[in-house]
Amino acid sequence: MKKHREVKDFRKIERELSDLSGAQRPIILVDTGALIDIQRKSEEGISPDNRQNSIDIYLRRLEELSDPVITPENYKEVLKHATVRLNRYERELSPSALGRAFLYARRFDEFYTRLQEDEREANSLESWLLVKNHLEILLNQADEYELISPGDCELLRHGATFAKTPLRNEEVPRKIILVTSDYNHVARGAQLISQTSNYPQINFIDTRI
Numbered sequence: 241m242k243k244h245r246e247v248k249d250f251r252k253i254e255r256e257l258s259d260l261s262g263a264q265r266p267i268i269l270v271d272t273g274a275l276i277d278i279q280r281k282s283e284e285g286i287s288p289d290n291r292q293n294s295i296d297i298y299l300r301r302l303e304e305l306s307d308p309v310i311t312p313e314n315y316k317e318v319l320k321h322a323t324v325r326l327n328r329y330e331r332e333l334s335p336s337a338l339g340r341a342f343l344y345a346r347r348f349d350e351f352y353t354r355l356q357e358d359e360r361e362a363n364s365l366e367s368w369l370l371v372k373n374h375l376e377i378l379l380n381q382a383d384e385y386e387l388i389s390p391g392d393c394e395l396l397r398h399g400a401t402f403a404k405t406p407l408r409n410e411e412v413p414r415k416i417i418l419v420t421s422d423y424n425h426v427a428r429g430a431q432l433i434s435q436t437s438n439y440p441q442i443n444f445i446d447t448r449i
Contacts, residue, residue: 245423245448247277250298256445257305257417266415267351268306268445269399270344272317272391273421275310277447279337288329293336306417309348310341313394352398354407367400370439374432375425392425400433403440418444 260266282294302308310318318341324332333341352360375388375396395418403416420426423446430442 247281248447248449250278250281253278253419253445253447254301254305257302257419260415260417260443260445261305262415264414266306266417266443267402268302268308268417268419269395269402270308270310270314271395271418271420271422271426272314272321274419274447275318275337275341276321276332277421279333291330292334295334295337295340299337299340307347307351307414308344308419309351310344311348311391311394311398312345314391315341315345317389317391348398351402351407355401355405356408359405360401363404364397364401367397367404370400370433370436371396371429374429377432388425392422392429395420395426396429396433399430399442400439403442413440416440416442418442419447420444421447423448
């Protein structure tokens with residue numbers, strides 16, 4: 241049975257992002273679970289009547305330090321979770337969170353098209369093969385079989401591609417940070433990719449403790 245992990249205090253997430261950010265704004269890839277965790281933290285101590293826009297304050301802090309993006313498969317997951325009701329009045333992701341996710345998904349599309357085209361396709365294929373190999377390693381190391389979602393695979397693949405490919409009109413790739421609630425697949429996958437000799441460091445922030 242998987243051990244339950246508590247959601248990390250948002251101030252700690254913010255500090256970790258600040259510590260990882262350099263002179264150049266990093267690109268952070270936010271997964272669905274992390275967005276839900278941030279939603280829950282933003283609502284603590286706030287009455288249900290006042291929670292609609294609570295997540296905006298938290299996400300604006302991330303935007304001050306980085307360029308958040310959401311990959312297509314993760315955006316599909318976000319749309320599904322936005323329909324889940326916790327009670328008569330609240331959904332798992334608020335309309336405000338959904339609006340922010342839409343902007344992050346559009347930014348992903350913009351950045352992906354800005355990747356230097358001569359390198360993008362080769363690096364994307366190489367990243368996919370690398371991620372496939374590493375996820376197989378993670379499954380073999382697991383105590384029990386755990387389903388790896390398409391969103392996890394895509395997050396790692398695009399993270400690896402962005403880490404190795406500069407955006408058009410930029411000389412070097414941006415620093416890449418994965419913000420995730422999934423340590424077993426995403427965070428450990430990022431660690432394995434970063435150990436590959438010809439890949440830059442892919443950082444991660446775990447939203448759980």
